């Protein structure tokens with residue numbers, strides 16, 4: 337089976353590689369916008385975005401005028417930070433990053449990663465059947481109390497802008513964190529242990 341990771345995230349690539357999975361990368365160009373009603377249920381929203389990312393890459397694969405000659409699994413994922421039911425994605429400005437970290441300091445929040453796997457199976461005539469499996473995983477992260485100066489100094493290191501919630505637990509952001517519960521890889525972007533448990537074919 338061929339495995340495709342529908343993600344431009346170097347962290348997801350790294351985590352999947354470390355788990356011993358052989359795959360290629362096709363970054364998704366799906367939009368990350370959600371409607372008000374989708375925003376109301378963060379776990380579902382994360383699964384929806386993951387599904388959209390995987391689905392957009394499946395469309396690309398099926399648009400190529402060359403029949404699939406083997407089953408293909410396409411993996412999409414989306415990570416969001418959730419504080420008091422509000423979703424924090426990637427900050428679009430320094431102000432937004434500052435606001436996110438002000439909300440997160442001295443408190444506990446959830447990090448939710450939604451994952452969607454689309455399995456494409458061609459038959460002998462070249463017809464492709466599609467099966468989908470989606471799940472989400474939640475970890476909890478507690479931040480130390482932070483002063484405005486500490487927040488400004490952290491944002492100045494520059495690692496915040498492509499990270500949900502404006503921090504990277506695997507980077508300089510580790511020093512903002514008092515502790516976490518749950519799966520660490522899930523916080524960094526891909527709950528690979530649950531993924532391989534639910535879709536064991538990926539590890540074969």
Ligand SMILES: Cc1cn([C@H]2C[C@H](O)[C@@H](COP(=O)(O)OP(=O)(O)OP(=O)(O)O)O2)c(=O)[nH]c1=O
Nearest residue numbers: 343344345414415499500503504505523524525
């Ligand atoms: C909370 C947290 C998030 N992140 C990252 C994981 C995700 O890459 C990113 C959230 O953005 P996503 O939209 O989930 O992913 P992405 O845009 O990086 O990649 P793609 O859509 O192509 O798959 O935040 C960390 O690296 N460390 C952390 O501690």
